[in-house]
Amino acid sequence: MGAVSLQGVSKSFGAVDVIKDVSIDINEGEFCVLIGPSGSGKSTLLRMIAGLETATDGSIHIGGRDVTELPPKDRDIAMVFQSYALYPQMTVRENMSFALRLAGRPKEEIQKKTDEAAQMLGLEKLLDRLPKELSGGQRQRVAMGRAIVRNPSVFLFDEPLSNLDAKLRSQVRGEIRDLHHRWRTTSVYVTHDQVEAMTMGEKIVVLRDGRVEQAGTPLSLYDYPDSVFVATFIGSPAINMFEAKIDETSGTLILADGSTRIPLPSGYAGHDGKNVLLGIRPEYLEVAPTAHIGFLNARVHAVETTGSDTVVICDSAVGQILVSSKSRSTHSNGEQISLSLASEKILLFDKATERRMVPTTQTT
Amino acid sequence: MTSSFSSRVAKIILYAVIVVTFVGPFWATLVTAFSGVSLKPGQLTLIPQSPTLENFRIAIFQMKVWQYLLNSTIVVIFGTILQVSVSALAAYALARKKFRGAAVVSLFILCTLMLPEEVIAIPLYLVMQKEIPILGMSIYNTYLAMILPVVGWAFSIFMLTEFMRAVPMELEEAARIDGANEWQVFVNVILPLVRPALGTVTIFGFIMIWDQYLLPLIAVNDKDLMTLPVALGSLRVDDTITPNILTAATLVAMAPSVIVYLALQRQFNRGIMAGAVKG
Ligand SMILES: Nc1ncnc2c1ncn2[C@@H]1O[C@H](COP(=O)(O)OP(=O)(O)OP(=O)(O)O)[C@@H](O)[C@H]1O
Numbered sequence: 042m043g044a045v046s047l048q049g050v051s052k053s054f055g056a057v058d059v060i061k062d063v064s065i066d067i068n069e070g071e072f073c074v075l076i077g078p079s080g081s082g083k084s085t086l087l088r089m090i091a092g093l094e095t096a097t098d099g100s101i102h103i104g105g106r107d108v109t110e111l112p113p114k115d116r117d118i119a120m121v122f123q124s125y126a127l128y129p130q131m132t133v134r135e136n137m138s139f140a141l142r143l144a145g146r147p148k149e150e151i152q153k154k155t156d157e158a159a160q161m162l163g164l165e166k167l168l169d170r171l172p173k174e175l176s177g178g179q180r181q182r183v184a185m186g187r188a189i190v191r192n193p194s195v196f197l198f199d200e201p202l203s204n205l206d207a208k209l210r211s212q213v214r215g216e217i218r219d220l221h222h223r224w225r226t227t228s229v230y231v232t233h234d235q236v237e238a239m240t241m242g243e244k245i246v247v248l249r250d251g252r253v254e255q256a257g258t259p260l261s262l263y264d265y266p267d268s269v270f271v272a273t274f275i276g277s278p279a280i281n282m283f284e285a286k287i288d289e290t291s292g293t294l295i296l297a298d299g300s301t302r303i304p305l306p307s308g309y310a311g312h313d314g315k316n317v318l319l320g321i322r323p324e325y326l327e328v329a330p331t332a333h334i335g336f337l338n339a340r341v342h343a344v345e346t347t348g349s350d351t352v353v354i355c356d357s358a359v360g361q362i363l364v365s366s367k368s369r370s371t372h373s374n375g376e377q378i379s380l381s382l383a384s385e386k387i388l389l390f391d392k393a394t395e396r397r398m399v400p401t402t403q404t405t
Numbered sequence: 406m407t408s409s410f411s412s413r414v415a416k417i418i419l420y421a422v423i424v425v426t427f428v429g430p431f432w433a434t435l436v437t438a439f440s441g442v443s444l445k446p447g448q449l450t451l452i453p454q455s456p457t458l459e460n461f462r463i464a465i466f467q468m469k470v471w472q473y474l475l476n477s478t479i480v481v482i483f484g485t486i487l488q489v490s491v492s493a494l495a496a497y498a499l500a501r502k503k504f505r506g507a508a509v510v511s512l513f514i515l516c517t518l519m520l521p522e523e524v525i526a527i528p529l530y531l532v533m534q535k536e537i538p539i540l541g542m543s544i545y546n547t548y549l550a551m552i553l554p555v556v557g558w559a560f561s562i563f564m565l566t567e568f569m570r571a572v573p574m575e576l577e578e579a580a581r582i583d584g585a586n587e588w589q590v591f592v593n594v595i596l597p598l599v600r601p602a603l604g605t606v607t608i609f610g611f612i613m614i615w616d617q618y619l620l621p622l623i624a625v626n627d628k629d630l631m632t633l634p635v636a637l638g639s640l641r642v643d644d645t646i647t648p649n650i651l652t653a654a655t656l657v658a659m660a661p662s663v664i665v666y667l668a669l670q671r672q673f674n675r676g677i678m679a680g681a682v683k684g
């Protein structure tokens with residue numbers, strides 16, 4: 042079985058450096074999600090693990106074996122492509138059994154393994170169809186079946202759900218998770234959808250411009266983002282960010298409008314006068330029960346609700362603010378309100394470096 | 406009313422001229438070959454009368470057309486198989502592999518399309534005369550001399566290259582991850598997906614080789630090795646052979662192309678159309 046380890050891996054296409062000195066350790070059996078904006082190098086990194094791209098520098102180990110120079114077929118991996126890449130001229134059965142047939146396995150074994158995988162994915166009735174006779178969701182399943190049949194030591198997924206509609210996506214998401222719980226095969230999963238990352242990942246690696254911005258568990262990234270980039274990238278609705286200045290004499294943060302003050306959380310001594318970015322997630326803000334008792338006055342711009350969650354979008358002197366809650370909003374557009382916040386949930390970032398300032402009281 | 410009437414008449418006349426121009430010669434050939442009427446050299450008949458198969462019997466057995474047919478068949482079968490195989494392999498390399506000098510190779514292949522065969526006839530003749538070192542013989546006056554020069558054909562190489570370029574890269578990558586080596590990718594993924602194009606280049610290659618005239622003319626001088634087109638040429642200047650027999654022999658020579666076209670027609674049309682859509 043396979044732990045995956047990347048050490049100082051780089052990749053250049055000609056003069057363009059796409060992956061820059063990336064080191065990641067994925068434990069055996071772990072479900073690791075690579076996330077980042079478009080063009081950040083997620084697919085390239087995954088293809089390097091697969092052996093479809095060679096590393097310009099650094100080394101790649103799978104299951105303790107140095108595979109840096111090995112072709113894909115010797116790496117014991119299976120991959121699910123975004124486009125599924127099913128062989129159009131082969132039936133579902135032939136698609137799923139292709140790898141086993143190439144490996145020259147006995148007929149009965151091929152038959153048995155294909156049938157098992159088909160049953161697990163609910164494809165039994167479709168085995169004799171061609172890919173063009175399947176729906177998008179069914180094709181996606183066949184692509185997964187093709188990977189499962191081989192029982193590899195690592196699964197690689199490149200945005201496998203991006204061609205499915207929302208409902209199917211969350212269903213298949215659950216199925217992939219269940220499969221992983223059952224088999225515990227090391228998996229590397231590329232997505233740019235942070236909901237997928239949060240719900241599926243045991244470890245999330247955030248990529249930015251070919252570098253690892255931060256790696257960790259979903260909740261550690263959510264609660265303690267290292268940078269403004271990670272803070273804004275993870276979480277939906279997005280985190281609120283305000284410019285502010287630390288004023289130690291009054292023990293407050295002064296927002297950009299010059300008058301609004303918020304009590305400075307503890308642990309930030311010695312930064313008097315520093316310009317910072319104040320991050321606060323929408324669920325840690327509240328519409329105060331009566332006007333003018335919160336820290337900031339605002340006007341309701343719009344209310345979005347999914348039924349279970351409500352987001353109030355407000356205009357204020359320091360810009361647009363999102364407030365989310367589980368309870369339904371009674372506010373109407375244009376109404377004057379006041380906001381209060383849970384000050385212990387405030388995240389402060391150095392405005393110059395955009396890195397998070399770790400309070401002295403925090404141990405993590 | 407009158408204008409539409411006169412334009413209709415004009416149309417009919419135009420169509421009639423076109424039909425007579427294109428179908429006329431073929432009709433004359435067909436009728437003459439099946440007719441027992443004796444004609445002078447250079448004459449053909451347009452009116453079907455006294456039908457007979459005698460002309461074919463004489464052409465095939467007395468004039469030894471069966472022998473030339475056999476020669477043509479040998480050349481065309483081996484020639485087409487080799488031509489399509491070589492084209493497919495060359496196209497795979499050009500379409501899917503990055504190698505030093507790929508552009509130059511393409512250019513050289515393209516150049517072969519630019520030279521008329523009359524220009525290379527004499528150099529080719531000289532090359533064929535050369536003794537091959539170890540074997541101690543030349544290919545001149547053998548089947549090989551008629552087959553080898555047609556094996557590399559730029560048209561089919563380029564046609565297959567374009568089709569192979571259109572096969573999504575991810576399919577090839579999926580196959581590599583599934584454990585396929587170079588050859589298995591080629592046979593299991595690329596070839597099945599360019600089947601329509603393979604059908605097209607097989608038909609075109611077949612007809613191209615079947616219709617070769619200059620090459621077999623200079624490549625062999627043994628009468629027993631002559632292909633049909635060359636033999637027909639020499640029969641034409643023979644005064645003892647009537648037009649009836651000559652046209653019968655011509656029809657025999659045309660038959661295989663028609664049969665192959667009809668047999669592979671489905672593939673052929675798909676190939677042509679797919680090419681048109683992909684531009
Ligand atoms: N074969 C290539 N040649 C040159 N540049 C490439 C090649 N493949 C990728 N790139 C570049 O590498 C960068 C990263 O590409 P990659 O496909 O890994 O991004 P990604 O994070 O997967 O983006 P997306 O979310 O859009 O799929 C891009 O800027 C892209 O233009």
Ligand SMILES: [Mg+2]
Nearest residue numbers: 083084085199
């Ligand atoms: Mg990508």
